[in-house]
Amino acid sequence: MGVLAALIIKDIRQLVRDPKTMFMVLLMPILVMAMFVAGYGGSGGEVPIAIVDLDGGKVSWQLIDSLINFGDFEVKYYPATPEEGEMLVRHGDVYATLIIPKGFSKDVLLGRRTTVDLVLDSSYAHISELVWEALNAAVQGFQEKVSESYGTFSIKVNRRTVYGPQVTRVENFVPVVMGILLHLVPMSLIAVSISRERERRTFEQLVVTPINSWDIVISKLLAYAFITISDMILTLWISVEFFNVKVKGSFFDLLFVSGLMLLCSLSIGLLISVMSKNQLQAYQMAIFFFIPSMLFTGFFTPVELLSKEVRIVGKLLPLYYFLRTFRNIQLRGWTLLESLHEVSVLFFETLLFLLLSIKLLKLRVE
Amino acid sequence: MNYAIEAIDLTKYFGSFKAVDGINISVQEGEIFGLLGPNGAGKTTTIRMILGLLKPSAGSIKVFGIDVSRNRKAVLKITGYMPQRFSLYEDLTTEENLKLFASLYGLSGRKVDERVSELLEEFQLKEFRYRLAGKLSGGTKQRLALAVALVHEPRLLIVDEPTAGVDPPIRRYFWEYFRKLRKDGVTMLVTTHYMDEAENCDRLALMNRGRIVASGSPSSIKKLAYGGDIVELHTERKALVYLKSFDGVKKILEEESSNGSLKVKILVDDASDRLVPLVKTLEDNGIKVYRARQVFVSLEDAFIKLTVGG
Numbered sequence: 230m231g232v233l234a235a236l237i238i239k240d241i242r243q244l245v246r247d248p249k250t251m252f253m254v255l256l257m258p259i260l261v262m263a264m265f266v267a268g269y270g271g272s273g274g275e276v277p278i279a280i281v282d283l284d285g286g287k288v289s290w291q292l293i294d295s296l297i298n299f300g301d302f303e304v305k306y307y308p309a310t311p312e313e314g315e316m317l318v319r320h321g322d323v324y325a326t327l328i329i330p331k332g333f334s335k336d337v338l339l340g341r342r343t344t345v346d347l348v349l350d351s352s353y354a355h356i357s358e359l360v361w362e363a364l365n366a367a368v369q370g371f372q373e374k375v376s377e378s379y380g381t382f383s384i385k386v387n388r389r390t391v392y393g394p395q396v397t398r399v400e401n402f403v404p405v406v407m408g409i410l411l412h413l414v415p416m417s418l419i420a421v422s423i424s425r426e427r428e429r430r431t432f433e434q435l436v437v438t439p440i441n442s443w444d445i446v447i448s449k450l451l452a453y454a455f456i457t458i459s460d461m462i463l464t465l466w467i468s469v470e471f472f473n474v475k476v477k478g479s480f481f482d483l484l485f486v487s488g489l490m491l492l493c494s495l496s497i498g499l500l501i502s503v504m505s506k507n508q509l510q511a512y513q514m515a516i517f518f519f520i521p522s523m524l525f526t527g528f529f530t531p532v533e534l535l536s537k538e539v540r541i542v543g544k545l546l547p548l549y550y551f552l553r554t555f556r557n558i559q560l561r562g563w564t565l566l567e568s569l570h571e572v573s574v575l576f577f578e579t580l581l582f583l584l585l586s587i588k589l590l591k592l593r594v595e
Numbered sequence: 596m597n598y599a600i601e602a603i604d605l606t607k608y609f610g611s612f613k614a615v616d617g618i619n620i621s622v623q624e625g626e627i628f629g630l631l632g633p634n635g636a637g638k639t640t641t642i643r644m645i646l647g648l649l650k651p652s653a654g655s656i657k658v659f660g661i662d663v664s665r666n667r668k669a670v671l672k673i674t675g676y677m678p679q680r681f682s683l684y685e686d687l688t689t690e691e692n693l694k695l696f697a698s699l700y701g702l703s704g705r706k707v708d709e710r711v712s713e714l715l716e717e718f719q720l721k722e723f724r725y726r727l728a729g730k731l732s733g734g735t736k737q738r739l740a741l742a743v744a745l746v747h748e749p750r751l752l753i754v755d756e757p758t759a760g761v762d763p764p765i766r767r768y769f770w771e772y773f774r775k776l777r778k779d780g781v782t783m784l785v786t787t788h789y790m791d792e793a794e795n796c797d798r799l800a801l802m803n804r805g806r807i808v809a810s811g812s813p814s815s816i817k818k819l820a821y822g823g824d825i826v827e828l829h830t831e832r833k834a835l836v837y838l839k840s841f842d843g844v845k846k847i848l849e850e851e852s853s854n855g856s857l858k859v860k861i862l863v864d865d866a867s868d869r870l871v872p873l874v875k876t877l878e879d880n881g882i883k884v885y886r887a888r889q890v891f892v893s894l895e896d897a898f899i900k901l902t903v904g905g
Contacts, residue, residue: 434682434743437646438699439671 268539275303281314286334352560416498417515423502424511477562493579499586599782604654616805629796636802675744685729700747790895820897824866829886
């Protein structure tokens with residue numbers, strides 16, 4: 230028993246004497262909880278929707294009112310025509326458009342069955358489902374409340390989708406997998422690789438050859454970019470061939486934005502390697518940086534369901550822009566140009582991290 | 596005079612700690628120069644400044660006339676380095692390591708293969724060609740490290756503690772190889788804290804606490820430490836008088852007399868000058884000399900004397 234105790238104590242000692250790792254091991258769960266609560270605990274955000282009121286009557290106003298009061302929605306636009314309303318959903322300006330048909334108020338007052346149309350975005354299936362359920366509940370709630378004054382009537386919510394057919398769960402999961410593959414994996418791989426060279430002192434022999442420090446940095450970037458992109462292509466191919474995943478947009482567009490995300494992740498990995506003394510720290514740090522991305526960029530949960538403060542953080546992270554662009558291309562069939570905003574932000578963030586990391590790494594290699 | 600390495604007032608501070616304190620070293624082309632001293636003396640720091648891995652706090656360092664701080668690349672092209680600890684890629688094979696560094700030093704295409712074959716042959720690494728470097732034994736690792744350091748046929752080879760923790764047969768192998776390199780005109784800077792190895796060098800510099808305590812050939816350093824050479828005589832008691840007054844004899848260090856015979860250790864200014872005339876003088880005066888020889892003083896003793904004042 231004494232032997233075990235001695236060894237256990239040794240390992241604990243070693244861990245305690247590595248403050249960076251200690252910080253991440255102990256504080257990380259606390260920080261993650263805090264982040265989680267901040268993001269998910271408070272009141273969620275409001276989902277932007279649009280309402281096309283073709284009726285304009287008293288009852289439709291009441292319906293709109295009650296929806297706003299329901300709290301989960303923010304009626305951002307009141308387009309004049311259903312076509313405009315649908316365009317807004319297609320463009321991603323709103324997640325759903327409710328179309329109240331002409332004659333709605335009259336039908337309700339006469340106790341007839343009425344329908345309203347709800348245009349949903351299939352490509353954001355998760356949130357679409359939530360909007361669908363919430364809106365249904367809101368409408369039913371309205372129905373019950375108002376039936377006291379108007380007598381019985383019923384409102385049926387008609388479901389229409391854009392970017393259908395229904396996106397499968399697997400298809401929805403592909404961007405998530407790509408997020409891991411193109412963010413966490415390259416970030417940790419390159420950080421660990423550089424830390425390993427530093428730990429094993431192989432850097433010493435490299436640095437006395439007449440090569441530039443540029444060469445070292447660029448070669449690492451390219452090597453890991455090559456490996457990861459190959460992996461990505463393989464994964465995508467397997468998904469399409471064997472798991473029935475459909476990619477609506479151009480494969481090359483996907484490749485482009487993936488390559489961009491990859492470069493961004495690799496640059497962040499370089500930065501991590503500058504800050505880490507050894508492989509363990511590098512790996513921990515990579516995971517540590519991945520967690521906010523995982524929680525706040527729409528990785529698992531739509532950004533709109535998070536609290537406002539956290540949404541701001543999410544929108545600073547490159548993964549947010551990558552996921553949106555990837556989803557736009559894969560699930561909506563958009564082109565890169567249509568996602569220009571997201572692609573540009575990703576591009577600038579990549580450039581920023583790349584320049585920063587190269588500058589800092591060059592100094593370190595001295 | 597073409598100096599392979601010329602360090603002038605070379606200084607390095609780490610914060611407030613003076614690791615290297617204004618040293619001056621001149622290594623001539625084609626010699627084996629030893630940089631000696633205990634751990635922490637500043638040897639490795641000095642080497643790193645020669646290789647341009649560290650910027651000197653003050654002073655200058657030139658390799659074959661090239662200022663290291665201005666043109667580091669040019670220096671690295673003609674310099675080979677074998678560091679203290681094995682620093683090659685353990686997850687690459689012997690051959691892969693050699694090929695990698697051949698490329699990094701600018702060899703291309705067929706030349707790489709040719710040079711690698713040469714080196715595998717030269718350093719008896721052929722049978723380990725496809726073995727991962729991490730799986731090699733200590734001595735083989737060192738041979739590989741030396742091969743890599745020489746892959747580009749450098750004019751200057753810097754070796755940091757080549758034989759630390761290495762068996763005697765391999766130690767001997769290395770020093771034989773260094774002598775061969777010297778014959779080929781390669782200049783070598785070797786650091787070691789094994790004083791007995793330092794005897795192999797043409798010239799030495801002894802470092803202690805960032806300063807050069809003594810420099811010169813091994814024999815001149817020993818002279819410096821003791822103030823001369825030590826000579827041992829086994830002769831007759833009568834000799835003592837002559838010894839005391841003999842020109843060049845500085846001090847009687849030890850004497851032991853019994854039954855009219857005398858064993859004595861004396862300090863002379865220069866053994867090669869004084870020993871033969873001394874013996875002749877004694878014999879001319881009818882005193883028998885049974886034995887006369889120069890006592891071998893180890894560099895270790897000399898060094899301790901110089902640093903501690905033993």
